[in-house]
Amino acid sequence: MVTMVFLTVANLIRVRGPDEYWRKRRIFRLAAHYIGRRRNCYSVAVRNVHRALAYVTKARQLKKEDMKDLWNTRIAAACEQHNITQFQLKEGLDRANILLDRKSLSNLASWEPRTFESLAAVAKQKLELDGFVDNADKQYPTGIKLNLKDVMLEAWLKENKK
């Protein structure tokens, strides 16, 4: 009897080892909850398991994005009730050194609405103190009220143009 002996490294990669039963069993364990040939037939099962594992890898990131979207929606809804935008809330709380993330804020919005109301009030007050107007650091215009007769000649205004 002649046994094949691979001497080059490239060929060694193709040798999958003697424990075929255990290798297949590992796949079948992951395919246990499938139905039909997808769980009983190895060549079908392994394709589906690999695809499922790829989905799981992607879903780990997608789940985080979905949750972030949901929290954003909830915070936006709560902000609207208190007449403040989500951006203003975040900016105000950051400046007041209240470092709450989206998850905590949305939890507070649904479970402790009064706490959220206070936070919104704090943010609004802080922005007012900092002179944060129209989403930018600037002050309300000061000075005397513009009057038409200050910028135009009174004689001209009273003149009858007919």
Added chain:
Amino acid sequence: MSAAKRVQQWATFARTWHVFDCKWQDPYESANIIKKYLMGLHKPIYHPLNDCGDVVVCINSRNIALRGDDWRQRAYFHHTGYPGGASWTLAWELHNKDPTLIIKKAVYRAMKGNLQRRHTMERLFIYPGEHIPAEVQQNVSNQIRQIRRVPERLDHIPEEEVKNFPKVMDYPENYILK
């Protein structure tokens, strides 16, 4: 669950009926506002699987205002499914046939196409005029703010008010169109 908590639960998940006046409003901008209330996106308890949407009653859908040249330019597509069954209806034609359809289609298109959309649309009532049936009106408890102010027409303002309105100067007679 205590009695107070139970009532709080009811109050949280109860449906509110909103009324929205479409008079002089852009249907495609209003659709985004209406959608928000229909789907419950205005509540901090929102979840896609959570049945927290409200009911919206639109009135005066006959008096909507389309942008620019849209009454003549915008076409609504319909296909009967048979060969040659395609038809394009202009916005003004559609509005003449059914004054509620433009706003209905605008809200329908504003929502994402999923199984929930048709059920959500069931909670939208549209009336062409100001009249709402009594059984609908008795539920309404909130009004949604309009996006735009309804413009006031000069010929609808009483003449005396126009005459007494303060002005900077009188135009020379040569400048007034006869």
